[in-house]
Amino acid sequence: MKEVRDYISENKQRFLDELIELLKIPSISADLSFSKDVLKAAENVQMRLKEAGCDIVEIHETAGYPIVYGEKIIGPKLPTILVYGHYDVQPPDPMDLWNSPPFEPVIQKTKLHPEGAIFARGACDDKGQMYMHVKALEAMIRTSQLPCNVKFMIEGEEEVGSDNLAIYVAENKKKLENDIILISDTGMIANDIPSITTGLRGLSYVQVEVTGPNRDLHSGLYGGAVANPINILAKMIASLHDENNHITIPGFYDKVEELSKEERAEMAKAPFDLEAYKKALDIESVYGEKGYTTNERNSIRPTLDVNGIWGGYTGEGAKTVIASKAYAKISMRLVPHQDWKEITELFKNHFESIAPKGVKVKVTPHHGGQGYVTPIDTIGYQAASKAYEKTFGKKPVPQRSGGSIPIVSLFEKELGSKTILMGFGLDSDAIHSPNEHFGVWNYLKGIETIPYFYQYFTEMNS
Incomplete structure (x- = not known):
C-alpha cells in the first residue's frame, strides 16, 4: 500500500480542490428551486467517477433526482x-448563523482540527465522506492496487427520505449484487479514538x-373566546413527554429492546467526557x-x-392576531x-385524539x-477494524449511533448484504447545522484507510 x-500524498491538494468544487454546488434536495443544482452535482459525481477509473458510469433517472451508478469489475471470482x-445536502438555514457562506467553502483551523477544516454545507454530510471513496478508488487504480470489484451507487434524495432509491434497488438487484456494502455517512469518537458505527436508529418524520x-x-x-391554534399546538406538543421525559404515546415503547446490564456496561467503556460535552454545547446540564x-x-x-x-x-x-x-x-x-410505519400511525392516532x-x-x-x-463478528466488520488499526495505530471502538440512514435496512432486505459504516467525521462537525465542516486530516485519513478495507476484505474472502 506504500x-x-x-499517490494520496502527491495529489492531496487536487483532492481538496475537487471536493471544494463539488461543495460549491447548492444541491438542496428539499427545495425545488435548487433542482438544477442537484442535477449539476450528479453530473459532477459522474465525471469524477469516470476520471477515477470506473469502466461504466451511468446516470439513472428516477421519479425524483437521479442515481449515479459506477463500476470497476476486474475479476468475476473476486469479491464485490x-x-x-x-x-444532496440539507438546507443551510438559518443563514445568519453561518460565519461564511454555506456554498463558498473555506478552510479554517479549529481546536479539534488544527490542520484546518473545510466549512461548507455538505462538507461532512455527505459530500466529503462520499468523495473519499472516489479518490480512494482512483489511488488504487492508478497504482495498480485495486484487489477486488467495486460498484458505486450515489443518490440525490437521502436528505428527503430516499423514496426512489427503494424502487431503484428493487428493480436493479442483479446490477447491484455485492458481497458487502460500504458507507461513510457516520462519525467517530475522536481523531485519536477511532470508532466504527455498529447501530443506527430508525426514523419517523x-x-x-x-x-x-x-x-x-x-x-x-x-x-x-376561540381556540388559539398556536397555544393549542404548544400544549399538545408539551403533553408528548411526561415529567421523566418519557414519551406518552400509547404503545410507543412496546417493541423497544431493553439492553442488558452487561451490554450497557460495555457501552459505558467508550470514552466520554460529560463536562467537555456540556462545554462544547455551552449548556449547564444535559437533559433527557x-x-x-x-x-x-x-x-x-x-x-x-x-x-x-x-x-x-x-x-x-x-x-395582534390569532392565527x-x-x-x-x-x-x-x-x-x-x-x-x-407503525410508530407513525401510533403518533397520528394519539395526536388527533388529544386535540x-x-x-x-x-x-x-x-x-x-x-x-x-x-x-461485530462478520468478515466485513473485522476487515474495517483492521483497516482503522493500520492507519490510526489503535483498534477502533464499536459504537451505536443516534443518527438514521433508513436505506441500510432496505439494502439488507433487498440485496441480502450487510453494511459496514466507516465514518470519519466528528460529532462537533455540525452536520445539519450552520458552520458544518469536515477536517482536512479526516478527509485524507479516510482516503488512506478505505484501500486497506478493500485489501483485508479481499484477503479474508479468499
Missing part, C-alpha cells in the same frame, strides 16, 4: 464492494397542522429520559423532537424492532426508515 499512500453515498377559526382574527376582539446516560439517550433509546414550529405573525414589530393555523415538524428516532374540539388536526407523514445493527 504506492497508494504516496458496493459503495453508497449521497450528493411528520408534519402536524392545527386549524382553528377560518381566518386570522383580531386578538382583542376574539382573544379568549430519566434513568439513562447521555450516550444511551442518543443511541439505544427512542426520542421525539420538534424540528420546527411556526404560525401567526413573525415579522418585525407587533401584530388560523399553526404547524410543526416532528421527528422520532427509533431503535431496532420499532417499525417506523380539543375547538380545532382540527392534520398529521402528514413525510418519510422514515428502520433501525439497523451491524454484528
Whole structure:
C-alpha cells in the first residue's frame, strides 16, 4: 500500500480542490428551486467517477433526482464492494448563523482540527465522506492496487427520505449484487479514538397542522373566546413527554429492546467526557429520559423532537392576531424492532385524539426508515477494524449511533448484504447545522484507510 499512500500524498491538494468544487454546488434536495443544482452535482459525481477509473458510469433517472451508478469489475471470482453515498445536502438555514457562506467553502483551523477544516454545507454530510471513496478508488487504480470489484451507487434524495432509491434497488438487484456494502455517512469518537458505527436508529418524520377559526382574527376582539391554534399546538406538543421525559404515546415503547446490564456496561467503556460535552454545547446540564446516560439517550433509546414550529405573525414589530393555523415538524428516532410505519400511525392516532374540539388536526407523514445493527463478528466488520488499526495505530471502538440512514435496512432486505459504516467525521462537525465542516486530516485519513478495507476484505474472502 506504500504506492497508494504516496499517490494520496502527491495529489492531496487536487483532492481538496475537487471536493471544494463539488461543495460549491447548492444541491438542496428539499427545495425545488435548487433542482438544477442537484442535477449539476450528479453530473459532477459522474465525471469524477469516470476520471477515477470506473469502466461504466451511468446516470439513472428516477421519479425524483437521479442515481449515479459506477463500476470497476476486474475479476468475476473476486469479491464485490458496493459503495453508497449521497450528493444532496440539507438546507443551510438559518443563514445568519453561518460565519461564511454555506456554498463558498473555506478552510479554517479549529481546536479539534488544527490542520484546518473545510466549512461548507455538505462538507461532512455527505459530500466529503462520499468523495473519499472516489479518490480512494482512483489511488488504487492508478497504482495498480485495486484487489477486488467495486460498484458505486450515489443518490440525490437521502436528505428527503430516499423514496426512489427503494424502487431503484428493487428493480436493479442483479446490477447491484455485492458481497458487502460500504458507507461513510457516520462519525467517530475522536481523531485519536477511532470508532466504527455498529447501530443506527430508525426514523419517523411528520408534519402536524392545527386549524382553528377560518381566518386570522383580531386578538382583542376574539382573544379568549376561540381556540388559539398556536397555544393549542404548544400544549399538545408539551403533553408528548411526561415529567421523566418519557414519551406518552400509547404503545410507543412496546417493541423497544431493553439492553442488558452487561451490554450497557460495555457501552459505558467508550470514552466520554460529560463536562467537555456540556462545554462544547455551552449548556449547564444535559437533559433527557430519566434513568439513562447521555450516550444511551442518543443511541439505544427512542426520542421525539420538534424540528420546527411556526404560525401567526413573525415579522418585525407587533401584530395582534390569532392565527388560523399553526404547524410543526416532528421527528422520532427509533431503535431496532420499532417499525417506523407503525410508530407513525401510533403518533397520528394519539395526536388527533388529544386535540380539543375547538380545532382540527392534520398529521402528514413525510418519510422514515428502520433501525439497523451491524454484528461485530462478520468478515466485513473485522476487515474495517483492521483497516482503522493500520492507519490510526489503535483498534477502533464499536459504537451505536443516534443518527438514521433508513436505506441500510432496505439494502439488507433487498440485496441480502450487510453494511459496514466507516465514518470519519466528528460529532462537533455540525452536520445539519450552520458552520458544518469536515477536517482536512479526516478527509485524507479516510482516503488512506478505505484501500486497506478493500485489501483485508479481499484477503479474508479468499
